[in-house]
Amino acid sequence: MANKFTGIGSESKQLATWYFTFAAILLGAQLVFGLVAAIQYVMPGFLFELLDFSVARMLHINALVVWMVFAMFGSVYYLLPDETGIETVGIKVGKLLYWIFVAAIVVVVLVYLFIQVGPATETSIWFIHEGREYIEAPRWADWGIVVVALGFVGNLFLTGMKGNRSGIVTVLMADMIAFAGLYLAGMFFTDNITLDQYWWWWVIHLWVEATWEVFVGSIAAYGLIQMIGASRKVVEMWLWIEVAMLFGSGILGIGHHYFWIGTPEYWWEIGALFSALEPLPLVAMFIHVMYDWGKQQGKKVAGGSDESVVANKPAFVWFWMNAFGNFLGAGIWGFFHTLPQVNLYTHGTQFTSAHGHLAFFGAYATILIGMFYLAVQGSNGIKVLKHTKASIWSISLMVGGMLGMTMALTIAGYVQVLVSRAQMGATWAGYFDGQQGMWFAQAMDWRLIMGVVMFLGFALLAKDLLTTGKNPVHER
Amino acid sequence: MFEPFTDVVPSFFGWLNQGPMTLTIFLHSIIVLPMLWIYKQEKARLEQES
């Protein structure tokens, strides 16, 4: 099965490593600006009117979205030659688009940092930012993103149609075109804030609770085949079941964002009961990973060997963390506040923030970091990539830091719900009463501490990834 | 038998919303039930192939 396209000489894999490298840099930036924002909760005067919370937070969440998109594009370029058996079609265009994408991101970040806000005109929307959470990128950059995404989807389709179109590639083709197309729903201006948020959720929700989740399912399927030699037929059957369950619950699950923005009451019911099913496929994915692992290891043991079937230890741990973190962060923490009776009080509190942190990390960051490890394995020609001290510590610190932040934010959200919402009726004064509560203040201290822990974990991750090529412990 | 309509504007989906379950059971059913038909077709195909 191995040929010159799947080894070190593959241009597609080279492009993938470029994407992963820039993604990792942006992940670092995301953590830095997250720390700035976390410090501001504890010390409100920190960088006041220099780098305000709004700017730090915009950079924090935009870096999040963009590093994940980079890592997702990278993952697809990485797996395409393995799945299709050919070099990616249009790889030269892909490389050109990569540099355009990087250049655009750098310009956007510099404008965010140094211009920050503009006058209330259309020009500001076009050239500074759009001020819409997660998709703040200015309109010119929106069009740039559309061009880059079209090029990427084009490459994926041409390669999929020319080479061997496996089940994984088929799912990715359908998923990535929806992923790119949905971005268009967030590219217009309207005076009607209800209509604005209606379409804004098409982008945000249908990305993170539908198309991105299906993407994760495909990557998990690919990873299981690569890392533990799982049976393709079994893995792809699971993948189709996951697609059915994820889209079946996720598409109409969008209703849980339409409870309170001015949309009709029937969304209460649709949102509540479709999104309540969203955790099911996430449980299934976890079972699926455990099942395949046990099955492959069991075969090996039955054959009289006690060696591990896992060809890339850190990547496999990150994939495992993904299966569990997706269920815990997106599934459990999401279900916490998805019913309208609960959401009436939790909507717009730190509860959402707790869920957002654990879900993005558990569902996406983990598996994409796992892909980083698969890529360093492939690009260095390593047969079995083992754990190092740095890889174990980075996993422990990052996961521990994230769980700590989530606990802290959940407690903060609890105070907010009880004091600001239920007791004080959500006014300005009520809001600050909640923020001054001791539980809230302490939770914010802990969130900052845990953020630092996570950052240390990231530093070790970077060190481990950068030194893997020269480390003699790995089997070549 | 039917609940009075409470939302601002009457609509088809609002009308199906007769309580906490009706609308969602309806939507889930029309999404999932046609799988029976797919099941039957695939079963026939597999039997023919074997």
Place this chain on the structure above:
Amino acid sequence: MAKISVWSDNRFWQRSAAWITGFAAVLLIWLTFDTAGQIAMGTDADLQAGVTKRVPGPTVINYKITYEMSTKRGHEVPVIGEKEMFFGRDDYSEEEAGALLHLGKLGSQTKNCMNCHTLLGNGAYYAPDLTKAWLDPAWQDGGTMQAMTGKSTKEEAMAEFLQHPSTYPTHSRMMPDLGITPEEAKGLVAFLKHMSSIDTNGFPRNFGRMQGAVNGK
């Protein structure tokens, strides 16, 4: 004949996935058409005729807005009452009010409100929710915020605060100066007043009803 299992057949699941995805997408599009009609902005004629719209037209700034319990709906709803002065006028035409709202909505995005505040509950959690900010007791006559700015009406007090936020701190966490001009501030206040008239199905619950409650430290 070997025993067959449709449940472990990839093609069965592939077709099921395609059906479920496609049909759920069709339902969402159908629901979107239905909802889009219901959340389209109303007109001045609707307001004059007393037609309730989920999102009233911009000329709602000519009227008094309250947030009251509705026994029919089972939660609070915005109620549009008699005429009320807004920056000294209650006769904004549809064009004038529309232009103010347009400016305010642009301002809400370009000033990045949503990355500290929440609007309709969405955004960041670093500052208070603005969904019903217009109805906040602190801004009313005799309210602390209005008194602090030394202005005699709610809209002027809000506009003053928006232009010089760090002059009027309410907490150690302050709003930064965002270079908001007097005209932009007026637009933003119109935007906030309009937002408070949107029917949010009872969110936030009990808004402003619990004044003077003991805080939960």
